[in-house]
Amino acid sequence: MTQITRDHSPTDNLSRQNDRGLLAWLIGRQAFWVFVAAVLACLALSLMSDRFATGQNLFNVTRNFAFVGIIALGMTVVIITGGIDLSVGSVVVMSAMVTAVLMESGQPVLVGLAGAIAVSLLIGAINGVLVASLGMPPFVVTLGMLSVARSLAMVLSNNKMIFEFGPDHSLLLALGGGSLAGIPNPLIVLVVLALITWFALTWTRWGRRLYAIGGNEHAAILTGVPVKAIKISAYMFCSLCAGLTGFLETGWLGSVTTNLGQGMELAVIAAAVIGGAHLAGGIGSAFGAVVGAMLIEVIRNSLILLGISSFWQGAFVGSFIVIAVAFDRFRRHSNSE
């Protein structure tokens, strides 16, 4: 027996670790292919329509994609834990409305921002506690919150449009609608948030434990991971992303109505899933969320530019979710054989 077991030194074990190259690694990633698809779609569009590659259109596309992308980062974090957050669209309108009401009453823009952040964190905490501490299904909890938060936004504004933002009016509009060196501000926020999310997911204990919870929640509990606290923080992070989006969209649109962000959860979930996040939990990345959002926005823009009725958008986004999940199923099935 000793004879059989002696032939493996520790160096043996370590030297065999990474024989796959960077290219092989890239090819194995769904997010990489989505990125390629998005680039190809852009190329095709600029050939098919002379309006795509214009500065104004690109500016619009990147800004729209930034809003979906920012929330998709948060959604990806929740999906990694094996959860889902359907309430993001309502968090967008709720935080936008809080910002609008505060600023309309004469508060400075910083107070408006703080209000948006506070209300979104609160909503996220409620979602998280109901899911993690009371063990309720995320689908049910956040579906309920979708309805509650939008309704509260209506109550708060008396269902009126707000377009006067007090003394800091122009500052708010500049923050959400302006740009820095030709790059729309929301896109800058997206890039910064994506880097933070990537860093947190890859290089911190928090990130590592999110994946562990999604992979095997029971094991995470048994090994002493504070599962409840981490799940709650995931929902709070997702909500915060939606809250920031609500604030930025207020500045971009210059007005808030109670249908802001309606149905946005679908585009956001589609972006996360297309970017490689598994609804079953345990898998997903910040890069994936961003490229998923990019592909969705490019497709949506192409429908407009190619003169296809906007009524088709929902059909496309919805089928995208289903196709992305089916694609993944298929791939995993063929892998396991």
Place this chain on the structure above:
Amino acid sequence: MAVLELRNVSKHFGAIEALNDVSLSIEPGEVVGLVGDNGAGKSTLVKIIAGNFPPSSGELHVSGELTQLHNPADARAKGIEIVYQDLALANNLSAAGNIFLGREKTIGVGPFRILDYQGMYKRAGELFAELKSETRPRDLVSQMSGGQRQAVAIARTRLSDPRIVLMDEPTAAISVRQVAEVLNLIRRLQSRAIAVVLISHRMPDIFAVTDRLVVLRRGRKVADKRVAESSPEEVTGLITGAIEQA
């Protein structure tokens, strides 16, 4: 002094009496075999010692101190390490990721810390080498054989310097050669005064490494005796109930 002592521990799940008035004392460096039929209460006992749930009644003493374990992290802090029957592994993480789950190595200053991947891979590699396992630290657990998965779960207990290691059927899914390695590992733990509780349905394993045998039947302790004074036939009789008590 006993490293671990259970006094009159009972546990019921609703109407099910999983454990009934079990007392047990384990000395440092002692290897205790815990045997019993399916559903006898072995895993329940392990989970109480691991801090997964509290006993319905009874006391737990760790190194002579009355202790209440509120969660698995408590138990770890007291030097109790577990190999769970279902292994408790996250399939989407690497071998090293699983070994360090819940106590990831980090580098940095103060609150600014990042994961120390190199350090974790290196330490995991050393642990696998020690176990004579061919498991590679960077491999995903989802792609591993039953034996490799078992090696990951066992390697996890070697991270800290535990006082007692509980193994719930650590040899159930592995090859003959790896069984021998696990048994060797148990002997090495013993030589360093670490107590081991081994749960197994395999009589040869129990008789090969344990000093003492505890038999559970339907939640009750029906025997607690030195292995040298028993035989596989007697133990089988005790497990099935052919022998009432010993």
